Amino acid sequence: MKVAKDLVAASATPMVLGILAEGESYGYAILRRINELSGGELDWTEGLLYPLLHRLERLGYSESSWQSVAGERRRKYYRITDKGLAELAEQRRQWDTVTDALKEIWLGLGDRRPLTAIPLGCRA
Amino acid sequence: MTAREGQEELEAQFEQWRRYVLRRRELQPSDVDELEDHLRGSVDELIAAGLSPDEAFLVAVKRMGSLDELSREFAREHSERLWKQLVLTGDPDSPAADTHSRRDMWAMVLCGAGAAVSIKVPELFGLRLADDGAFYARNFALFALPWLAVFLAWRRQARRPLIGTLVALFGLGAVAANAYPLAEESKSLVLTSIHLPIALWLVVGLAYVADDWRSSRRRMDFIRFTGEWFIYFVLIALGGGVLLLFLFHTFTAIGIIPQEFISQWLLPCGAVAGAVVAGWLVEAKQSVVENIAPVLTRLFTPLFTAALLAFLVAVGWTSHGINVEREALILFDLLLVVVLGLLLYSISARDPLAPTGLFDKLQLALVVSALAIDVLVLLAITGRITDEYGTTPNRAAALGENVILLANLAYSAWLLLRFIRRRTPFAALERWQTGYLPVYAVWAWIVVLLFPPLFSYV
Numbered sequence: 001m002k003v004a005k006d007l008v009a010a011s012a013t014p015m016v017l018g019i020l021a022e023g024e025s026y027g028y029a030i031l032r033r034i035n036e037l038s039g040g041e042l043d044w045t046e047g048l049l050y051p052l053l054h055r056l057e058r059l060g061y062s063e064s065s066w067q068s069v070a071g072e073r074r075r076k077y078y079r080i081t082d083k084g085l086a087e088l089a090e091q092r093r094q095w096d097t098v099t100d101a102l103k104e105i106w107l108g109l110g111d112r113r114p115l116t117a118i119p120l121g122c123r124a
Numbered sequence: 125m126t127a128r129e130g131q132e133e134l135e136a137q138f139e140q141w142r143r144y145v146l147r148r149r150e151l152q153p154s155d156v157d158e159l160e161d162h163l164r165g166s167v168d169e170l171i172a173a174g175l176s177p178d179e180a181f182l183v184a185v186k187r188m189g190s191l192d193e194l195s196r197e198f199a200r201e202h203s204e205r206l207w208k209q210l211v212l213t214g215d216p217d218s219p220a221a222d223t224h225s226r227r228d229m230w231a232m233v234l235c236g237a238g239a240a241v242s243i244k245v246p247e248l249f250g251l252r253l254a255d256d257g258a259f260y261a262r263n264f265a266l267f268a269l270p271w272l273a274v275f276l277a278w279r280r281q282a283r284r285p286l287i288g289t290l291v292a293l294f295g296l297g298a299v300a301a302n303a304y305p306l307a308e309e310s311k312s313l314v315l316t317s318i319h320l321p322i323a324l325w326l327v328v329g330l331a332y333v334a335d336d337w338r339s340s341r342r343r344m345d346f347i348r349f350t351g352e353w354f355i356y357f358v359l360i361a362l363g364g365g366v367l368l369l370f371l372f373h374t375f376t377a378i379g380i381i382p383q384e385f386i387s388q389w390l391l392p393c394g395a396v397a398g399a400v401v402a403g404w405l406v407e408a409k410q411s412v413v414e415n416i417a418p419v420l421t422r423l424f425t426p427l428f429t430a431a432l433l434a435f436l437v438a439v440g441w442t443s444h445g446i447n448v449e450r451e452a453l454i455l456f457d458l459l460l461v462v463v464l465g466l467l468l469y470s471i472s473a474r475d476p477l478a479p480t481g482l483f484d485k486l487q488l489a490l491v492v493s494a495l496a497i498d499v500l501v502l503l504a505i506t507g508r509i510t511d512e513y514g515t516t517p518n519r520a521a522a523l524g525e526n527v528i529l530l531a532n533l534a535y536s537a538w539l540l541l542r543f544i545r546r547r548t549p550f551a552a553l554e555r556w557q558t559g560y561l562p563v564y565a566v567w568a569w570i571v572v573l574l575f576p577p578l579f580s581y582v
Contacts, residue, residue: 008192028157046162046188047197050155055201066157076158 002043012044012052014091020062021078021088027076053078061087091119132175136169137181150195150202163188182389184447190528231278232404240393253388258308260392262431265321268396270294272403273331279407280334285313293327297572304576312576319521324566325350343534343558348446348472349406351417351465358403364394402546418473422483425466429486432463432493439500453522456501460529463494467536468557476550491537498530521571528567532560 005085019025019033027049034044056062068074080088138160138442163184163202188194243248243264250257301320306313333342334351368386375382388531438444467487539556542548 026161028162031162032165045193047194050158050162051197051201058201073161073164075161076154084322115138 003038003041007041008042008044011095012048013056014088014095015042016049016052016056016086017061017080017084020078021085024077024079026078030078049118056084056088059087060084134177134181135162137178138163141185145191148191148195150199155198159188159194205307212323223498226354228279228404228408231275232400235271235275235397236397236400236404237398238274239396241266242271243392243396244389253392258306258313261317262306262313262320263298264317264396265324266294266301267392268323268399270329271396272400273328275403276328276331276407277334280498281329282334285452286330286334289328293330294324296569297324297327300569300572304581306576306581310581312579312581313576315517315521319568319571320546323565323572326565326568327559334422335547337561340555340558343561344472346561347468347558348415348417349403351469351472352406352415353402354406355416355420357398358427360398360402362396364398415473416430417469421466421469421473425483425486425490426468428462428466429490430492432490432497435495436493439497453501453505453519453526456498457522457525457529459493459547460498460526463490464529464533467491471554472559474550476554478550480546481545484540488540488544491540494539495530495533498533499527502530504525517575521575524567532557532563543566 005040015034016030019030021112025033027046031044031046031049034042053062053064057078060081062078062080064076064078066074067077141163142160144154145151145159148155151159166184167177167180168185170183171177175183243260246256246263247258249255253260269288273294277287277290297320301316302313306316329343329346329350330337332346333339336342368390371390372382372386377562467490470487535556536553539548539553543550543553
């Protein structure tokens with residue numbers, strides 16, 4: 001299963017802000033982290049990640065600087081700002097609303113008939 | 125292959141990839157650095173998983189996906205990059221280019237200031253712009269173009285012989301403009317005022333092509349430079365006009381009328397300095413901004429072709445002869461100049477290896493119809509020029525120019541036809557045009573130097 005493109009795009013901002021809230025990071029590590037978190041199901045491309053990182057920076061949600069950490073290459077590190085944290089909280093509230101509502105519906109459905117296994121014969 | 129060799133090869137591949145990606149203008153060097161770091165992260169991981177360096181590189185590049193898609197995504201966030209900005213004070217990402225363009229700018233400021241000062245120098249000798257219009261009319265190119273040539277020669281680090289030639293030619297121009305006893309209202313004065321700038325512009329061309337003035341490609345570059353310079357100069361003049369308007373009206377509003385300042389100082393100094401600034405702009409932007417002259421050519425070639433064909437049809441239909449007024453020849457000279465310009469600037473932008481297309485045929489139609497019109501004019505005028513009006517310098521110059529342009533366009537038409545029929549390569553047409561440049565120079569110098577004595581200074 002791959003997550004649909006629209007959904008990936010919609011969840012991209014809170015995802016990146018959330019990862020940056022864990023600590024400063026750089027592009028490749030962020031992509032790795034997303035892969036790890038979703039068990040490889042979220043199909044992120046560089047074309048999605050880097051322009052998004054630049055947009056977050058332009059909007060003031062993050063700051064960036066070129067640094068070289070001991071023993072590593074020089075990299076562009078991104079850090080979340082206070083404004084970014086506020087945005088993350090707001091996005092989180094919205095996503096909670098959406099997921100809560102979805103859960104409510106799916107739990108309701110699950111009470112009556114399990115979604116996963118509907119034998120074909122029943123529908124006929 | 126040792127591990128070190130593998131590493132070197134990998135670095136070479138990264139370098140190649142960088143150069144390839146940097147060609148996209150949506151991606152700036154800092155983005156490419158970031159993406160390169162990403163690619164390196166990917167490659168390291170793949171090598172750690174057991175792949176060989178070049179396998180890892182291939183897989184990592186493949187994973188990054190198509191460059192088109194990547195650039196499209198970057199363009200959505202950075203749409204301003206698609207509007208290529210002309211950074212006049214250099215590229216912040218590359219300090220070497222930065223100091224270079226700063227030096228250029230200072231040289232331009234010096235040359236521009238020199239031009240602005242030089243046009244006011246004659247005033248020290250009592251030659252006022254308001255009273256000695258004739259002096260300034262025949263000399264104005266001498267206050268602007270030498271400075272532009274200095275700037276170009278400095279930029280190309282011209283060698284001594286070239287500098288000597290430039291000085292000699294500008295000196296010759298100064299002598300030609302001022303040594304002959306031409307009366308205020310003489311016809312030769314007008315001719316000198318028109319032809320000296322053309323002659324001197326081609327001297328600027330010598331400074332532009334610098335060391336290899338024989339090279340057809342460099343001469344073509346000068347033709348491109350001329351077109352862009354002209355457009356930039358017109359734009360600067362428009363901006364200057366707006367400035368003058370505001371200056372005049374705002375000061376008039378508080379009771380100070382700055383007419384004297386504007387007409388005696390701002391306008392002449394601004395015009396000559398503007399010529400230098402325009403030259404500097406074209407040099408600075410050369411590879412950054414698309415040339416506009418060829419675009420205008422594309423727009424106007426079909427329109428001019430239609431207009432000329434309509435004119436020919438009208439002449440044939442009504443069988444009206446062309447009414448040859450005294451000024452008619454000059455009008456048709458200008459028509460040929462426009463047609464030649466349209467031809468030149470589409471040649472300048474054309475890929476010489478591209479196959480023939482509809483546009484080439486359109487161009488042939490344009491040139492042939494201009495030639496047909498000109499032949500009609502010449503037929504109408506033959507005989508009358510000597511019998512009825514007598515030979516004056518104006519008519520001789522106009523006729524000479526007509527012959528020069530006619531010869532150029534006739535042979536161009538022939539070459540175009542052969543090109544469309546795939547007999548000759550396009551480069552032949554390019555070489556013909558660039559080879560013809562000295563003809564204009566020689567003619568302009570003839571008019572400036574020989575016409576006044578030939579026509580006994582009338």
